[in-house]
Structure formats: structure tokens, C-alpha cells
Amino acid sequence: QSVLTQPPSVSGAPGQRVTISCTGSGSNIGAGYDVHWYQQLPGTAPKLLIYNNNDRPSGVPGRFSGSKSGTSASLAITGLQAEDEADYYCQSYDRSLSAGVFGGGTKVTVL
Amino acid sequence: EVQLVQSGAEVKKPGESLKISCKAYGFSFTGYWIGWVRQMPGRGLEWMGIIHPDDSETRYSPSFRGQVTFSADKSTNTAYLQWSSLKASDSAIYYCARRFRGATAPWYDPWGQGTLVTVSS
Numbered sequence: 080q081s082v083l084t085q086p087p088s089v090s091g092a093p094g095q096r097v098t099i100s101c102t103g104s105g106s107n108i109g110a111g112y113d114v115h116w117y118q119q120l121p122g123t124a125p126k127l128l129i130y131n132n133n134d135r136p137s138g139v140p141g142r143f144s145g146s147k148s149g150t151s152a153s154l155a156i157t158g159l160q161a162e163d164e165a166d167y168y169c170q171s172y173d174r175s176l177s178a179g180v181f182g183g184g185t186k187v188t189v190l
Numbered sequence: 191e192v193q194l195v196q197s198g199a200e201v202k203k204p205g206e207s208l209k210i211s212c213k214a215y216g217f218s219f220t221g222y223w224i225g226w227v228r229q230m231p232g233r234g235l236e237w238m239g240i241i242h243p244d245d246s247e248t249r250y251s252p253s254f255r256g257q258v259t260f261s262a263d264k265s266t267n268t269a270y271l272q273w274s275s276l277k278a279s280d281s282a283i284y285y286c287a288r289r290f291r292g293a294t295a296p297w298y299d300p301w302g303q304g305t306l307v308t309v310s311s
Binding site: 080081100111112113114115117123124125126127130131136166168170171176177178179180181183184 | 226227234235236237239240249251252285287290292293294295296297298299301302304311
């Protein structure tokens with residue numbers, strides 16, 4: 080059971096908008112810790128997608144965006160493309176564990 | 191180019207020891223913490239802990255403390271993850287990643303390509 084909770088899967092047609100939630104608690108996201116997002120394409124290592132809730136590293140398309148409110152965060156993909164089919168993970172810090180924590184991951188399927 | 195290159199896949203028997211490596215290129219190795227992450231077959235990412243190569247200070251996740259050991263050699267820009275006695279449940283892909291210290295929570299970028307460890311009798 081992951082400290083951060085994500086839906087196991089989301090799907091959408093090409094061009095649609097999908098969102099992935101990441102729910103934490105008062106010892107991690109709710110305590111004010113920032114949330115970061117990673118994309119893991121099939122058979123590859125994770126890649127940083129969003130950092131500090133809503134900042135994109137150089138090279139990440141603008142169709143990816145993040146937000147955070149209260150004890151939750153969200154990743155949105157607008158204009159879904161076939162190449163976005165991957166697993167997505169949120170990550171933050173938990174002060175009770177004194178450790179980094181990941182969500183369980185969400186598989187995005189492009190219909 | 192900033193990158194982390196990990197050692198190749200390993201097949202071991204239960205009870206054997208193992209040390210895998212993560213070599214850094216293109217950045218100041220002693221200027222960043224290096225993190226280790228486990229991904230068991232078909233499962234999600236698990237944060238194992240971090241090491242600072244400059245002084246080898248380590249911080250372990252409660253789930254991994256006592257189960258693995260992190261080390262680093264700053265003369266070769268290489269971080270290591272080792273086990274003294276492997277179990278079948280250690281079978282997984284292990285990733286290393288450079289840690290960026292955020293304002294509140296750190297993030298990891300880039301990641302190594304991963305090392306597949308298979309433990310089977």
C-alpha cells in the first residue's frame with residue numbers, strides 16, 4: 080500500500096484531456112511538501128515530467144501540467160497523444176517516515 | 191551529457207552477496223545526493239534511500255534499513271548498492287537517480303537505466 084494514492088488506470092481518446100490524482104495526508108502533501116511527477120514508458124526508466132507541483136523541465140511538452148491543493152495533487156494531460164501511453168507516478172516527502180514517498184502509479188491508455 | 195550509467199543485469203542464488211553500481215557523468219558527483227529506487231516485477235516505485243558521495247552520509251527508508259547498504263567512491267564517481275545475503279524477494283529492477291533539493295521535497299533527475307536483479311535457486 081503506497082503512502083500516496085493514485086488511480087490504477089485512466090484512459091482517453093487521442094486529443095482528449097485526462098487527469099491523474101495523487102492523494103496524500105497531513106504528513107506529506109498536506110504538510111506543504113511539493114509534489115513531483117514521473118513518466119515511465121514501457122521497458123524504460125522513469126523520467127522527470129513535473130517538479131515543484133507545476134514546473135516542467137526543459138523538453139517536456141506543454142500539454143503536461145500539474146497542480147496541488149490541500150492533501151492532493153493532480154497531473155493533467157491535454158491533447159492526449161498515442162506516445163503518452165505510459166505509467167505515471169507522483170512523488171513527495173513524508174515527515175513522519177522521514178523518507179521520500181511515491182504513489183502506486185497510474186497507467187494511461189490511449190484508446 | 192548528464193547521465194547515470196548502471197551495471198548490468200545479475201542472476202544470483204538466495205544467500206549470495208551482490209554489489210551493483212551507478213556511475214555518474216557530466217556533473218559534480220560530490221555536489222548531489224544519489225537516490226536508490228526499487229521496482230519489483232509489475233509493481234510501482236519504492237524509495238529506498240539516499241547517499242551523499244562527498245562524505246558517504248546515508249539515509250535509509252525504514253522499509254530498507256538493515257536490508258541493504260549504500261556506498262560511494264568519489265574517486266570514480268560511482269555509487270553502489272549492496273546486499274550481504276540475497277532473498278528471492280529482492281528480485282527487482284533497481285534505479286539510481288540524482289537528487290535535487292527542492293524548497294520542500296526533493297525530486298530526482300536524471301535516472302539510471304536500471305539494473306535487473308534476479309534471485310532464484
